[in-house]
Amino acid sequence: MSGVISGFERVMMPLAARISGNKYLLAMRDAFSMLLPFIIVGSFFGIVQWVLLDPWGTVMGANGLNLGTAFTGLDTAGDAYKNSQFVHSMQVIQGLCNNVVTVGFGVFSFLLVAAFAYRLGTIWGGDPFANALTALGAFIIVTPQSVGDVGAFDLSYFGNKAVLTAIIVATVSSKMFINLSKNKKLTIKMPDTVPPAVANSFAVLMPVFITLFTFTLFSTFLAQMEFMGSKALNDLIYALIQAPLMGFSQGIGFSLLYQGIVWFFWWFGIHGHNVTAAIQNMVYMPAQLANQSGDAAYIFSNGFFEAGLMHVLGLLIAIFLFSKRDSWRAVAKVGFPAMLFNIQEPIAFGLPIVLNPLLLIPYILAPLANTIVGWLAVSAGLVPIFKYVVPWTMPLFFGGTIGTGSLAGGILQLVWLAMDICIYAPFVIAGNKIKDTEEE
Template sequence: MDGFVQFMEEKFVPVASKIGAQRHLVAIRDAFMVTMPMMILGALVVMINNLPLPVFQNAMNAIFGGESWTGFGGAVWSGTFAILSVFIAFLLAYNLAQGYGKDGVAAGAVSLGSFFALGGATGMSSTGLFIAIIVGIISTELFIRLIGNDKLVIKMPDGVPPAVARSFAALLPAMIVISLFGLVAAIFAAFGVTDIVGAFYLAVQEPFMGMASTYPSALLIAFITPFLWFFGLHGANMIDPFMQTINAPAIEANVTAIAAGKAAPYIVNKPFIDSFVNLGGTGATFGLIIAIYLVGRKNKAYNVVNNLSAAPGLFNINEPMLFGLPIVLNPIMFIPFILTPMVLVTIAYWSTKLGIVPPATFMPPWVTPPILGGFLATQSISGAILAAVNLVVSVLIYLPFVRIGVLQELKREQNA
């Protein structure tokens, strides 16, 4: 194990660190972080509008004299999920330009214009997310290179307000970039593709979401995040761009299908992982906290770290445990830290696949405590029960390794 850890530190960690700090991935992650409250709100109102409880629906219809009460949820959806791709097109470009030290607002505006020039009006909701990401990256890369060309920058005399000077500096580069995307749209139209976003969704995004919702992909997600964390790399942040690109469309598709009386098409999404796998944070470390309380009380160091980690762990914040116990680069904890999420995702996936638990259609905040998150994500008691079962399983997996760790610590103290 020591040789493996040394090899990974020398060969793997430097490469993974570069990937985690890659500016395009960081820009995508930060863009989705800003939209998180809107996605939660949008999912909440859609859930309320389509809550499958006849008593609730009849009561609301009686109070408001019909189904007019659903107009509130529809209006909020129009301001959240319905324009999610618009948000991402702007925010991604803004963050990417900021990473280059350039004008983020100008880059965001150019990306937004390019998105609509390419036909983004047909895919402003989550269906246009992939196109928004592609446009945001390409338009920004073009824009920052053009704005760095002195021949294309209109310089204003001294005394002109800075905002005016910046707008004129970006004038020609912005016109060129948006025109290029308009030209691409015209070329596609000449070949009969008038809805680029819709065509891309059917050809690429929807199949990609389907592949990402399979059991092997769920297993990979459950493995890669704790694996990266074990070496001190923020695994959740590194795979977040991937998760977010399938997250919003999958939730929206699930809600739409259920509202139409059909089966939800996607099992794996962010609330699925958060509610049934990351119980207490990456590695399901709330199970580790309980295991230490059960069999680790003889070790003072374990108890101190555990007491400090318990409250944050209840809200899925586990950095105190990761670096305090520690779990990072701790050979004893490597196996349960990797194994536990893979076992939990297996239980959760097949429980959902077999119809024992409804698919996740609502995205609770990631700080929602375990068990409650399972109930909210699936809107069912069975979701809470599944989360509770997974929590018990995580405790059972961690127990023998905590015992081994305690015994080793006692031997060290005796030898000292």
């Protein structure tokens, strides 16, 4: 077994190091991380809007807590309730909440262009701020500026459907702008007496002009040619790439493969979610955003997989119940508080799980089993989709409940935990036969 592990290590460690250390992928990960506050705040107001304030929703409606009737004394199914001042007030506040939700989700791709281009400007040696502004200009140029006969932007071109468009535009415009900026022949030099801010603006004037003009020509060409009936870059990319990826990623086979890769890398001591960040950001994050905005109902999303991070908690409970190894029990006691918030590193490296052949099978099998059971539960309608974005550190039960907007989500996490305990238990019992090195 040690020979097999060594062979895998020789092959996988350098590969994983190259992937996780790739500056472009790191910039992409950082860009999504920069937007997490907007997503979480938008999700919070979304929960308030759709769960707490909806006059016919989970809290106010007859199918939920029915507080609407308790507050007004009216039947929530009647016209009197519909036309009441209470409902009107709830809808006004819902509208205010929706403005914040729009910032977190409706213009997510617009914000992503700025964040990603800023990070690319940093790693590629350009002016990050000027690069981000140029990328935003390029993104606006390729975005249709009309809704029907009215001159206005369609927010659907700024939301979850434009994630790949945002990544591509930010990448191409950044590469073009930074390369042009490094060409001294295109740099307009101002006298030393000119303020630095003005001098820097003139220095990037020609690179900005050439970059934006190039995107203008491309956008005009695309609108005239109408490839596959698409007049906009986003429509073409969504039809050719993102929509097929989203559909393909919703298959149980692809999802199991994704989970297997993530946790296999973790077993090697490599941050599996960093290695697979490109898949997560291009596929499962847009699926989460689509669920949140109500544009779609994807089973497999970022929230679905983050709700299953707690499978290592099943290992700790199995250790408390069945382990006779003092070292394991000691590490489990120390790591338990952190694991309540889905932080597994103290256990992964302290037990250790990393490169431990005894725990390889359950460590990968548990999240795969969770994925299958979660898929069956959501497909059967027993559990709602994971609609709302919650921090991945949210404790067990609360994360599933808030993420789905239903107690069924929290119960699903408890079912997962019971399964995980059963999966880890035989291997923990087998570990009792292996004496601790300290005892020897």
